[in-house]
Structure formats: structure tokens, C-alpha cells
Amino acid sequence: MFRFDNYFGGLLSSYLCQTDMAHNIVGTAMYGVTRKLKALKPVFRAQRQKKGDLSNNVRLAASFLEEAQSLLAQDRHCELLLHLEFCCKLVMRLASRLEQHMLQQRAKMAWMKDGDQCSRIFFGKWLRGAPLNGYFKSQARMGRPVLLLRR
Known part of the structure; x- marks a missing residue:
């Protein structure tokens, strides 16, 4: 390097x-x-x-x-x-x-x-659709994924 x-x-x-x-x-x-x-x-x-x-x-x-x-x-x-x-x-x-x-x-x-280990793990789980602590994936009107807080 x-x-x-x-x-x-x-x-x-x-x-x-x-x-x-x-x-x-x-x-x-x-x-x-x-x-x-x-x-x-x-x-x-x-x-x-x-x-x-x-x-x-x-x-x-x-x-x-x-x-x-x-x-x-x-x-x-x-x-x-x-x-x-x-x-x-x-x-x-x-x-x-x-x-x-x-x-x-x-x-x-x-x-x-x-690398940024936290972001990599977080977005890796999010892209695979794995359940996150309090978050889930939703589709917006335009088809873009949106993170929403689960209550």
C-alpha cells in the first residue's frame, strides 16, 4: 500500500x-x-x-x-x-x-x-431482509425501500 x-x-x-x-x-x-x-x-x-x-x-x-x-x-x-x-x-x-x-x-x-463495521452489518442485514431491532423494511410509493420504526 x-x-x-x-x-x-x-x-x-x-x-x-x-x-x-x-x-x-x-x-x-x-x-x-x-x-x-x-x-x-x-x-x-x-x-x-x-x-x-x-x-x-x-x-x-x-x-x-x-x-x-x-x-x-x-x-x-x-x-x-x-x-x-x-x-x-x-x-x-x-x-x-x-x-x-x-x-x-x-x-x-x-x-x-x-471499514465501518457497524454500518456494513446494519445495511447488510437490511438488504437481506433480516429483522433488525425495532426496524423493518417497507416499500414507498416510488418503489424505493424505506426504514420505518416498529412499535
């Missing part, structure tokens, strides 16, 4: 991807795609190591922003401190957005791996 982190897409230079994808592979299409994806693995691994722990980056950005705001509270008229706070806010926003995207991808991958 290939894990492609979308948040690295904007960080990679197009040259790295072009050099790895440019060579031609003779064979079936799936083999060619597999070989090209395997060629990109070291590039993504290097980017992940350079980027570091995204949750730690968010904690560091929050501490820098807190420090900048405490300095700014002492002197509200200093232009340098105003710019420092603005830059810290931008860094914090970017770091939190990258972390959120990474966590969403991890959750999506975990869900795709395990």
Missing part, C-alpha cells in the same frame, strides 16, 4: 516528481504505475524527515505566538513586535492546517483499512 500524503504535494518541487515519473517502463500498466510509485517513495520519505513532527511544530508555533503576544503586551506601539506577532500567527495557522490535514488523512486511511 502506498501512502501519499497530500500535504507534501505543495512542498515538493516539480522537478523531483518529473524526474521520477519521466522514465518509461515497458510492461503492463499496473506494473508501470507500481514502479513509478516506488520510485517516489524515497522522495516522500526524505520530505517527511525534513518536515518533522507536525504536532510538535504546532506546539512550537503556539509557544512562539504566546511569547510574541506577551512581548507585545508590554509595548503595544513597537512596529517590530507587531510584525513578529503577525508572522507568528501565520506560522501557527499554516502549522495547524498541515497537522489537521495529516490527521484527517490518517483517520481516512484507518477507516479504509478497518
Whole structure:
């Protein structure tokens, strides 16, 4: 399974991807795609190591922003401190957005791996017509199945 982190897409230079994808592979299409994806693995691994722990980056950005705001509270008229706070806010926003995207991808991958067991069992029983706890299947006017609560 290939894990492609979308948040690295904007960080990679197009040259790295072009050099790895440019060579031609003779064979079936799936083999060619597999070989090209395997060629990109070291590039993504290097980017992940350079980027570091995204949750730690968010904690560091929050501490820098807190420090900048405490300095700014002492002197509200200093232009340098105003710019420092603005830059810290931008860094914090970017770091939190990258972390959120990474966590969403991890959750999506975990869900795709395990699946939603409850929904699968529920709708499997419903399609087979097995009695569910308090629900039964009924046909609507248009022929579409409808779940109704059994009383």
C-alpha cells in the first residue's frame, strides 16, 4: 500500500516528481504505475524527515505566538513586535492546517483499512431482509425501500 500524503504535494518541487515519473517502463500498466510509485517513495520519505513532527511544530508555533503576544503586551506601539506577532500567527495557522490535514488523512486511511463495521452489518442485514431491532423494511410509493420504526 502506498501512502501519499497530500500535504507534501505543495512542498515538493516539480522537478523531483518529473524526474521520477519521466522514465518509461515497458510492461503492463499496473506494473508501470507500481514502479513509478516506488520510485517516489524515497522522495516522500526524505520530505517527511525534513518536515518533522507536525504536532510538535504546532506546539512550537503556539509557544512562539504566546511569547510574541506577551512581548507585545508590554509595548503595544513597537512596529517590530507587531510584525513578529503577525508572522507568528501565520506560522501557527499554516502549522495547524498541515497537522489537521495529516490527521484527517490518517483517520481516512484507518477507516479504509478497518471499514465501518457497524454500518456494513446494519445495511447488510437490511438488504437481506433480516429483522433488525425495532426496524423493518417497507416499500414507498416510488418503489424505493424505506426504514420505518416498529412499535
